[in-house]
Amino acid sequence: MKRSDYGIDAPGLVRKMFLKGAGALLLILPAAFGFWPSRPWGVILTILLLLCAAYFLGQGGLMLYSSLIGKLKERERLLDLISWQGTERVLDVGCGRGLMLVGAARRLTAGRAVGIDLWQGADQADNRPEAALNNARIEGVAKRIAVSTADMRQLPFSNESFDVVISHWAVHNLHEADDRTRALSEMVRVLKPAGYVVLADIEHHAEYAATFKQLGLIDIRHVGDSPMTAIMAAASFGNFRPTAVAARKMPA
Ligand SMILES: C[S@@+](CC[C@H](N)C(=O)[O-])C[C@H]1O[C@@H](n2cnc3c(N)ncnc32)[C@H](O)[C@@H]1O
Structure with a gap:
């Protein structure tokens, strides 16, 4: 049976969030091969990049959740107001x-x-x-x-x-x-x-x-x-x- 599809909102922004998150994770890779400033700057940079990655991937994930699941639930709650x-x-x-x-x-x-x-x-x-x-x-x-x-x-x-x-x-x-x-x-x-x-x-x-x-x-x-x-x-x-x-x- 075909299911209705209400689409992804602001698709360009969602894509940007995931790309920035992936980019931040990629920047941490050199650390794994030893191409990274030694302590303490290496540790600080790694933590900052991990925080950036978590932020952007989290934002992208929340936007996807809202488009695919959250707004369907919200629709019924909003219509119940009438x-x-x-x-x-x-x-x-x-x-x-x-x-x-x-x-x-x-x-x-x-x-x-x-x-x-x-x-x-x-x-x-x-x-x-x-x-x-x-x-x-x-x-x-x-x-x-x-x-x-x-x-x-x-x-x-x-x-x-x-x-x-x-x-x-x-x-x-x-x-x-x-x-x-x-x-x-x-x-x-x-x-x-x-x-x-x-x-x-x-x-x-x-x-x-x-x-x-x-x-x-x-x-x-x-x-x-x-x-x-x-x-x-x-x-x-x-x-x-x-x-x-x-x-x-x-x-x-
Ligand atoms: C994020 S989408 C939301 C669509 C739908 N209401 C939903 O919740 O799935 C925003 C919608 O607003 C429309 N929109 C933006 N500016 C508009 C305008 N000036 N007049 C009419 N529609 C507009 C866009 O084309 C788009 O379909």
Whole structure:
């Protein structure tokens, strides 16, 4: 039986981490053949290189774990934050290969889920609309989803047209704070009154919560912290904390 494949995020960065880790290990090799400064510099250099290797290989390993295992578990935890009726219209912003899009569609009976993306290969390996559609077919929800090409800073949808807006590990790819604010404004614009937004990302959570507050959302919560996310944050010096900000639009 074919299994869905939600791809490896930031594949270039993962490759770089493993290459740097392997490089640090290779540099220790001369020590084994005696081509190395004698004590104490040889010992200090070996320890430093071992620490570098452990850091880079550990980072690469954590990123691979998150892409292949962690984010599948996280998807269900994030979707559990919403009180599903089954009839919702859902938007997945930066859907990539369809992780949240397909997960949301599995919770729908009569509703529909739409994913938008620019399909950037640097952000996810083999990032294509067909990959999301294929994953939807494998998980039995192809009839309930649609994908289209759009920029999250300018969503091609009318005001108040979705009951749920979700986004997973996508908004941080906008490097300017102004662009991230535009993307969040667009999410709020297309959200219906009383609708839910769940914005999961690896950084910028405080900024997202503040922006949602300015945009008038209510019930703003930081969710998804766990011992594993704390380990990831510590190991990456705070650069990678896969948690989420959840909020609702004021009822009409
Ligand atoms: C790390 S991937 C995450 C994909 C998917 N949400 C997941 O969790 O598997 C980030 C996604 O954001 C998309 N993206 C980046 N900038 C975008 C933009 N301005 N508008 C729409 N999508 C964008 C990328 O193409 C990529 O698919």
